[in-house]
Amino acid sequence: MTKLSTLAEAVASIPSGAHVALSGFAITRCNMAFAREVIRQGIRRLTVSQCVGAMDADMLAGAGAVERIIYGGGSLDRFGRLNCVNRGIEEGTLVAEEYSSLSLAFRYLAGALGLPFIPIRSLRGSDILKRLQELAPAEIGYVDDPFTGDNWLVLKPLIPDVAVVQVQVADEGGNAWIMGPRWDNEEQVKASKRTIVITEHLVPTEVIRREPERTLIPGFRVSHVVHLPFAAHPTSVYRAYDYDAEHIRHYAEATKTPEGFQKYLDKYVYGVQDHWGYLELVGGLKHLNNLIADPILGY
Amino acid sequence: MKSEPEYTPFELMAVAGARELKDGEIVAVGLGLPVVATFLAKRTHAPHITILFELGVVDPEPIHTGVGLADPRVWYRAKILSSFVDMLGMVLHRGLVDVGFLGGLETDAYGNLNTTLLGDPKGKFRHFVGSGGANDIASSARRTIIIIRHEARKLNEAVSFVTSPGYLRGYGERASAGLQGGPSRVITDKAVFGFDPESKRMRLESIHPGNTVEDVLANLSFQPIVPDAVSTTEPPTAEQVRLIREEIDPERVYAG
Known part of the structure; x- marks a missing residue:
């Protein structure tokens, strides 16, 4: 077609x-x-x-x-x-x-894979993250890794x-x-x-x-x-x-x-x-x- | 008597940057002097370095100078052309990048980098470039090297916006944020700095020939740690200068 x-x-x-x-x-x-x-x-x-x-x-x-x-x-x-x-x-x-290049690429990737969220090491400690938490709080979250107990920053799929x-x-x-x-x-x-x-x-x-x-x-x-x-x-x-x-x-x-x-x-x-x-x-x-x-x- | 080769401050910075790289390392670079430094290392003491650019380019061999990462001149003869997820994800986030090379608008006493804005983030400010892959590299590379002009407005006690985290406010703050690694060197056109292992505050390591401690401190907006004895940075050799001028940056775009 x-x-x-x-x-x-x-x-x-x-x-x-x-x-x-x-x-x-x-x-x-x-x-x-x-x-x-x-x-x-x-x-x-x-x-x-x-x-x-x-x-x-x-x-x-x-x-x-x-x-x-x-x-x-x-x-x-x-x-x-x-x-x-x-x-x-x-x-x-x-x-x-x-965002940063990778954090946004991960949001697209999560969207592409149909995942509910994606953990990432980037953004932590930065003012990029602080700004996003003010501007788009619904896109940022934290979860505990069920295998290790480590706390991870997670992003919403885009x-x-x-x-x-x-x-x-x-x-x-x-x-x-x-x-x-x-x-x-x-x-x-x-x-x-x-x-x-x-x-x-x-x-x-x-x-x-x-x-x-x-x-x-x-x-x-x-x-x-x-x-x-x-x-x-x-x-x-x-x-x-x-x-x-x-x-x-x-x-x-x-x-x-x-x-x-x-x-x-x-x-x-x-x-x-x-x-x-x-x-x-x-x-x-x-x-x-x-x-x-x-x-x-x-x- | 051996005559000293003439070199520009940028060439000295590139050579000092190259010296930090070890053979076999995987290096993530932006554009500009870090590229000159990395190609120089690869052509001298570190032929097995792997160079990667964030957008998905590995080990290119450019023959023309590009205007940025988006210029196909920079991709010429690459071994791999792929993607952000492949480079910044499956190599960098995976933990395999040894060195990240970064520059910026300003850095501070703890090696935090700002490439986003100058002014008051909540009030009046000028917006510049933002992160690109810089935040990702600063977060996940095993160590980062910062290359920046030695000017009081670029070297501050605290940056106005942390685009890419160094040691944040020092001591264990970076680790508390869940990050390993961190900046190992700051290379300016007057000196090379490291970081105090305990406080993570910037520490003078060596001064480039022709400069004094007073020069270095007069053009800084914070007080770094100054050890009792500070060595002189080794100047470039004639061969290093020749490689930069004739082969790596013949149009003198970056090493002026």
Whole structure:
């Protein structure tokens, strides 16, 4: 059964107020075309989660689409900080449940495994834990190990309404491969109620069947497959295309003020009809061709 | 007479960091100087070190300098590309990471690290990066090494936010919180510090060539333990400097 849809259809399936897990990590495999479409459609009050905060969450937060972010901290690597997320936290307009990479990965893992809670050694003694106890007391608990009697910090499973994942290869049923490191993406997908796959390459299922050991995302967990090239631009997709350093620098500068970011949104999000218009605006085929990854290096 | 090789303060910090690593150890690193230090150790006295990055990268051999862990340049020629649960879970949380290398906005007299915010957490503050894997590494590595610039605003009696626990407020507090390990060294561009085995307060171990105890203390916002005799940090050799400049950080991104 085909799950192929347009980006607009896939985004329209997400109601305001939903919890969306995002596949980005800093400036790689971010759901940028998705974020731009969410903003254009005016979806609001989202909860977004990811183990390391990334450019997709930052853009959504800056555009006012996010009410709550559940993340492990994040940045745009050396290009700068997540200015929109940070501003929201500093001004109190964004609720931030801050974890560490592993503690959030464990919450997804517990969700994926159907466990009631998961013990962890991280967070103990830290101000991260103190803050969470104030902000989200229902997600933190303690239990005694029935075997040793040791007391353990335990976390509640995290079950997003939908995971949105940028991948390199998928078939129209949603069976998908992620190349390179996959950080929290497998646990996100398997914890979530359903998944939207955004893929660089669409392949016949026969290709999947020939190397099924590479299938990280099972089609039976997927509701929509969107086939869209350069959907992560300006972030990178390993073995497909490099990040657009010039554009990310521009974004990092623009997001330093709300006015600057509004201008950015007006031009790159509201100023175009769809992803195809965006790709033309950022330089078209000639520019994008320069970003295509070297097959040996992967970037 | 043997001429002293010229080196930058960052190169000296990287070399001092490398010296802390033993052959065969498993090392979890963030980006920046810790990576330079770890690659240097691997190319000199510790060829069997295993390097891991939190997002799921083991033993890469980059040939281009990356802008961060999210840059595929940093993953090049890795032996394993996997996930947080694989690296931070099945290696670190499992108890197999010998050394974690961390940096931050500020650290304090007990080696607690802040990468989250500066200011008043309940009032006006500026938010920065947060934890990433730093809290996990500080909680579960057998020991951690902190690399940080030697500035009064970065070396305080107490950090404004404990992102990654060191010895908390000293003595047995870390153990009471259910944590083993803890920071073993703090390496700055002026000195190397350790921790008093009893009080867990930072203790001056060695001073880099060209600095004095007065220099070191004048640029600190707390009083560390200063033993009667403090040695001089061994300077980098010409070969260590050459490796850093020509092979490990040729674009001088980290070891400037």
